[in-house]
Amino acid sequence: xxxxxxxxxxxxxxxxxxxxxxxxxxxxxxxxxxxxxxxxxxxxxxxxxxxxxxxxxxxxxxxxxxxxxxxxxxxxxxxxxxxxxxxxxxxxxxxxxxxxxxxxxxxxxxxxxxxxxxxxxxxxxxxxxxxxxxxxxxxxxxxxxxxxxxxxxxxxxxxxxxxxxxxxxxxxxxxxxxxxxxxxxxxxxxxxxxxxxxxxxxxxxxxxxxxxxxxxxxxxxxxxxxxxxxxxxxxxxxxxxxxxxxxxxxxxxxxxxxxxxxxxxxxxxxxxxxxxxxxxxxxxxxxxxxxxxxxxxxxxxxxxxxxxxxxxxxxxxxxxxxxxxxxxxxxxxxxxxxxxxxxxxxxxxxxxxxxxxxxxxxxxxxxxxxxxxxxxxxxxxxxxxxxxxxxxxxxxxxxxxxxxxxxxxxxxxxxxxxxxxxxxxxxxxxxxxxxxxxxxxxxxxxxxxxxxxxxxxxxxxxxxxxxxxxxxxxxxxxxxxxxxxxxxxxxxxxxxxxxxxxxxxxxxxxxxxxxxxxxxxxxxxxxxxxxxxxxxxxxxxxxxxxxxxxxxxxx
Numbered sequence: 001x002x003x004x005x006x007x008x009x010x011x012x013x014x015x016x017x018x019x020x021x022x023x024x025x026x027x028x029x030x031x032x033x034x035x036x037x038x039x040x041x042x043x044x045x046x047x048x049x050x051x052x053x054x055x056x057x058x059x060x061x062x063x064x065x066x067x068x069x070x071x072x073x074x075x076x077x078x079x080x081x082x083x084x085x086x087x088x089x090x091x092x093x094x095x096x097x098x099x100x101x102x103x104x105x106x107x108x109x110x111x112x113x114x115x116x117x118x119x120x121x122x123x124x125x126x127x128x129x130x131x132x133x134x135x136x137x138x139x140x141x142x143x144x145x146x147x148x149x150x151x152x153x154x155x156x157x158x159x160x161x162x163x164x165x166x167x168x169x170x171x172x173x174x175x176x177x178x179x180x181x182x183x184x185x186x187x188x189x190x191x192x193x194x195x196x197x198x199x200x201x202x203x204x205x206x207x208x209x210x211x212x213x214x215x216x217x218x219x220x221x222x223x224x225x226x227x228x229x230x231x232x233x234x235x236x237x238x239x240x241x242x243x244x245x246x247x248x249x250x251x252x253x254x255x256x257x258x259x260x261x262x263x264x265x266x267x268x269x270x271x272x273x274x275x276x277x278x279x280x281x282x283x284x285x286x287x288x289x290x291x292x293x294x295x296x297x298x299x300x301x302x303x304x305x306x307x308x309x310x311x312x313x314x315x316x317x318x319x320x321x322x323x324x325x326x327x328x329x330x331x332x333x334x335x336x337x338x339x340x341x342x343x344x345x346x347x348x349x350x351x352x353x354x355x356x357x358x359x360x361x362x363x364x365x366x367x368x369x370x371x372x373x374x375x376x377x378x379x380x381x382x383x384x385x386x387x388x389x390x391x392x393x394x395x396x397x398x399x400x401x402x403x404x405x406x407x408x409x410x411x412x413x414x415x416x417x418x419x420x421x422x423x424x425x426x427x428x429x430x431x432x433x434x435x436x437x438x439x440x441x442x443x444x445x446x447x448x449x450x451x452x453x454x455x456x457x458x459x460x461x462x463x464x465x466x467x468x469x470x471x472x473x474x475x476x477x478x479x480x481x482x483x484x485x486x487x488x489x490x491x492x493x494x495x496x497x498x499x500x501x502x503x504x505x506x507x508x509x510x511x512x513x514x515x516x517x518x519x520x521x522x523x524x525x526x527x528x529x530x531x532x533x534x535x536x537x538x539x540x541x542x543x544x545x546x547x548x549x550x551x552x553x554x555x
Contacts, residue, residue: 004152007150008148008152012148015144015145016195018136018138021133022137025131025134028130028414029127029130045085048084048086048088049305052092054089055089056092056096057093066090066228069229073239080316080319081316084243084247084315087247087250091222091301091304092305094194098197098297098298100138101141101145101194101197101198101290102201109142109144111139112135112142113135113136113140116134116136116138116139118132119131144198145202152206155206176259176262180216181220183219183220183223184221185224186220187223196224200214201293205286205290211266211277211292211293215269215296216259226248226251229243238323241323242319245319250315254308258300265300268299269295269296275291345413348408349417353483357483359427360431360478362393362435363477364474365390366387369383371463373445374442374462375463379446383442384443384446388442390435391435391438391439398432402428405428426549427547427550430542433535434536438536441536445529458509461505468498469498472498473536476540484547485544487548498537502530502534
């Protein structure tokens, strides 16, 4: 028995590691495809389902997709209807894993490991290394399954084990329910429906369990896999909790419906795949059962999605009633960044880009507040306080984004993704610096207001330069929807001209007000306002350069 246990654990460990290598390599190779698919997501439910299918097929993990979706909903990058559609698609996409592990090439697992390890270790390009890693991962999956299948075979000759398994024979409704519960609980424990599906196929092909039992276990695995998303939503906002509840509700309802007609469901699969799933060969194995399990898994998820697609809005309304809005929750709050470990690199970068867009919104708000504060001769303490609050908030957000991206950079990144991460880090730093100088501008304005309000042509000149600096900032950072900027030559030329004007204005103000015998501290406050705007122009130029780096492919 001990030999069986350590062989199964070893095989499961190889399977897990193989799945991780296969998933990680696919994420790197297909990262841009995944990022673009999510970036163009619309409210069309069928398109959302298609995105879920494609992303999950590429990453080979519905848990990765659903956790990522919960993170995006929490961040405000997806609405609830979009998230539910993607989750539906993820359920279909994950069935590809079943088909991969149903292929009878376990004896070639070592060959794939050997073919994959050399390009992984010695490949010169990132793509070659990742393709090698993909082969290495697939080889580990098949080798792990082969070890588990071999380890399970002695159990067929153990009466005690067979007596225990008779309760899970899948021959009546009590045993159906027991199998579903067992599949759900074990999937919750190991946190991987793919690994549990692999175990189920290993037990089935070894002749330990029959197709009825395997089919019921797979139904339970569809419920157990929702726990990952539920755990990911803990600490998230209301919509993130709703998305994870929608996932659990959808899968559970689908399982209950199929469970009510389970014998007919099994017969239908036998009709679709005519071969006998319970046929034992001379080695005591069931060679046909893996294909039946993969078919059942696919039919269940595809059918459930087709049935529930027309009711996405009703499902969204249901989870909204179950988790109602909280009074006082700010719908316009900035993103709450997820845990980088739960995101693939391209989608983490996409989320960071969306965070930068909200940084831009906050900086623009601060510009308008600072302008209003300068326009009014009265000391408005509440406006000054609001400007300071935004500046403090940006300090915190910039720190959080830096920590987030620091973890992302530790992942396997392509050259392009690495440059993107560095550009986003620079953008966060430059945007935070703009808020620092807007805060200094407001403080200098306060000192001036306390003595002599700025009047006439001087005030108009400063206001006009403020507006031009603001306009240059907006041209540098792009629209509220996209990070785009002017071309490098135009950005440099405009910045050079504005900085020259700032230097002239500063010298003009100093000469004029010193001649009029203004207190030196007051003159310094006025020149500080001009210097702050000049610094903002310089940081805006840096922002333009970072955005152009972000949008350009590396040579």
